[in-house]
Amino acid sequence: MKRTAGYNNSVAYTAGYFQEQSPTFLNACLAMQRVSPPCVEKFTYCELGFGRGLTSLVLAATHPNGDFYACDFNPVHVRGASAIRDEARLSNLTLLENSFDDLAQGKVELPLFDYITMHGIISWISDETRAQIMRFLTRYLKPGGVVQVSYNAMVGCAQVLPLQRLLMLGAGGGNSAWTKASEFARKMVNLGALHFKRNPDSLGRVEGFDDHDERYLVHEHLHEKWTPFYFADIVREMAEAKLSFAGSARFAYMSPVGWLGEQQRKMLETVSDPVEAEELRDYFANRGFRSDIFVRARAPLSDVGLREQAEHIHLWGNPAVPYRTAVALEHATLTRIDAVHKPLFDLLHRSEMTLAQVFDVPGFAGLTLDAILKRLRLSIAVGETFVRYGETQPRAAADRLNAVLLERVERGEAWGALASPRQGGGAGISLLDQLLLASLHAKADPIKAISRDIDELVARVTRSLAATGLKLRVGNADVPPKEINTRLRHIFEDSGKALVEHAVGLDFLAAQKISG
Numbered sequence: 054m055k056r057t058a059g060y061n062n063s064v065a066y067t068a069g070y071f072q073e074q075s076p077t078f079l080n081a082c083l084a085m086q087r088v089s090p091p092c093v094e095k096f097t098y099c100e101l102g103f104g105r106g107l108t109s110l111v112l113a114a115t116h117p118n119g120d121f122y123a124c125d126f127n128p129v130h131v132r133g134a135s136a137i138r139d140e141a142r143l144s145n146l147t148l149l150e151n152s153f154d155d156l157a158q159g160k161v162e163l164p165l166f167d168y169i170t171m172h173g174i175i176s177w178i179s180d181e182t183r184a185q186i187m188r189f190l191t192r193y194l195k196p197g198g199v200v201q202v203s204y205n206a207m208v209g210c211a212q213v214l215p216l217q218r219l220l221m222l223g224a225g226g227g228n229s230a231w232t233k234a235s236e237f238a239r240k241m242v243n244l245g246a247l248h249f250k251r252n253p254d255s256l257g258r259v260e261g262f263d264d265h266d267e268r269y270l271v272h273e274h275l276h277e278k279w280t281p282f283y284f285a286d287i288v289r290e291m292a293e294a295k296l297s298f299a300g301s302a303r304f305a306y307m308s309p310v311g312w313l314g315e316q317q318r319k320m321l322e323t324v325s326d327p328v329e330a331e332e333l334r335d336y337f338a339n340r341g342f343r344s345d346i347f348v349r350a351r352a353p354l355s356d357v358g359l360r361e362q363a364e365h366i367h368l369w370g371n372p373a374v375p376y377r378t379a380v381a382l383e384h385a386t387l388t389r390i391d392a393v394h395k396p397l398f399d400l401l402h403r404s405e406m407t408l409a410q411v412f413d414v415p416g417f418a419g420l421t422l423d424a425i426l427k428r429l430r431l432s433i434a435v436g437e438t439f440v441r442y443g444e445t446q447p448r449a450a451a452d453r454l455n456a457v458l459l460e461r462v463e464r465g466e467a468w469g470a471l472a473s474p475r476q477g478g479g480a481g482i483s484l485l486d487q488l489l490l491a492s493l494h495a496k497a498d499p500i501k502a503i504s505r506d507i508d509e510l511v512a513r514v515t516r517s518l519a520a521t522g523l524k525l526r527v528g529n530a531d532v533p534p535k536e537i538n539t540r541l542r543h544i545f546e547d548s549g550k551a552l553v554e555h556a557v558g559l560d561f562l563a564a565q566k567i568s569g
Contacts, residue, residue: 068105070470070479071203073302073344074170075112076119077477079199080442082346084362085408085426086300086307089352091197093443094118096167099193101153101186102174106134107468111479113138113146114454114472117446122163124149124156137461141454153178157188165195175287176205177276183290190294200347201302202287209341210281212254217279224275231271235262254341284332284343296347298328303344304434305382310334311431312385338383359422363408367441368429370402372558380435393420393428401438441477448474448563455561459491463517475560482561485525488517489549490556499562503549511541 072078076098080090098116100109100123109123123146125131131150138146151161169190175183190200205213216238223237224230238259242249249256262270288298301307308331313321317337324330335343354362376398379388389395396416400406408429411417417425432438451472458468462484470479471487482490492513496502502510515537518525525532525540532540556562 068107068466068468069172070107070111070481071172072476072478072480073203074100074108074172074201075476075478076116076168076199077442078440079168079170079201079302079346081366081440082302082304082307083199083299083348084354084359084366084442085304085430085440087354087359088299088346088348089197089354089358090362090442091167091195091199096120097122097164097195098168099123099163099166099170101156101169101171101189103134103148104130104172106130106137106148107470107479108172109146109148110134110137110141110143110454111451111470111472113143114141114450115446115474115476115478117145117450119145120164121146122149122166123147124151124153126150126152137454137457140457141450143450143454153182153185153189157185157192159192163193166193166198167195168199168201169194170201172203173205175202176280176282177278179278187290187294190291190296194294194296194349196350197352198349199299200291200296200349201344202291202347203302203342203344204287205279205281206335206340206343207281207283208336209254209339212252213258213341214279214281215248215252216255216258217274220274221277230275231267234275235259235270238262281341284335284345285328287343287345288328291347295349297349297351298331299346299348299351301344302346304430306340306343307430307434308334309427310338310383311387311427312382313337340383356422360409360412363412365442366408367405367443368401368408368411369405369439370398371437371439372402373555374436376437377435380431382431382434387431389431393417393424394432397428397432398437401432439476441475443477445474445477448560452563456494459487459494462487463491463513463520465521471559471561473560480559480561482556482559484521484523486552488514488521488523489544489552490561491517493549493553494562499553500550503545503553507542507545510545511538514541 073082076091076096077093080093083090093116095118097120098112100121103109103123103125106123106125109121113119113121123134125148128150131148135148138148149156149161155161156163171186175186194200219238219241220234224234242256242259249259291298309318313334321330321333324333334340376395378390379386397411400411400414411429412422412425429438433440451474455471458471462468467484468487470481472479492510493499493502496506518537525537527540553562557564
């Protein structure tokens, strides 16, 4: 068995951040699905297969009350993430270059964990390696501990299996594997292969190759093992590690989902097995990806227990997302017709509240706790509302990490998110916005600096654009090099203040840095 266990280790992965791996976010997910979460005053956490490390770096920076461990068997990943950890002085993050077999056998001294998370990795490894992960979970997860696992799922990936096989055939050996694989797939499309005519999902993936980072595509498709799983099969494997399904780590997927038709809902009500019912929902939605939460010794929350947990769940409105009556959720569009959604939206956009305070709003007195939860889950799912479990932690480590990431972005590295203590994790931000923020980040008052130091700011972003190779675009056209300085000046003057306020709203910057 090769040490990479079927996983393509030839190139470094892209730098993605996944909020559903945040311990405080997972606690909110659990409580809002009536499952008792672990205590987060002091906890231990492990990420398996951390890639470029952005998720673990951000989580360690925003949870100084946690001891974080992260493991990856790609030495390029470990070296890169370690350098950032050391620059940001994240003393609560231990990075390991070990195989899952090393961990499962106890070859590394580790504590027992409250949280173990993994994004996508189980779909990309061999059956033997997946069994090693299950042994690791059995050995190192505490009673009451939480496992978050995301994976390519059936039935939504049914059309992709033949495409993945085709890409592996086209890749061959040696260098330029993705170039050869993608050109081979396009050739098959152009030659009229009936598979693509009868499988539009597969065709759509080929047509969308140019929209994705090549490193992502290599790690998504060019593995010796690439396995989408039925939900019930994952449940059975997790049960062998004494783990029970506790719900989804994605609010859009939480049951009962709002998009079910009346006849679909009635059909599911006749299914007594919750695992079977969940798998049938995958058919109704044609889900191709899942992010599930499993718990050792699952403890349901009564109304009393839910109200106790609600004291720790903080909710506030996202100012960047306006209220819409019709909202997109998974494959469907929902029309919100009752009289509760808009007042709830307005309430949370006025100030941050705990879930307990929302439960006690006089205007919601006629609603059950579950009815309020259902509407809140939808609001979170469509991006109107942010959620965090527990109090905001001190921000010093998050500020150090953001400074390091922004400096690296200026040197041409791609990091798609920054740390947000208020969110208990991070949030995505565009590369251009990162470059603009990088020029402002060290300023004592960024808004005053926009007018006072604008020549310096423009020159700095211009240098960064040259270093990154990023094209400055206005509308659908690239800005000519001779016009970049003028355009950047206009961007700072017209949108700089709004960008800073947006960064404060997302908690990338401390509010006290901003002038009135």
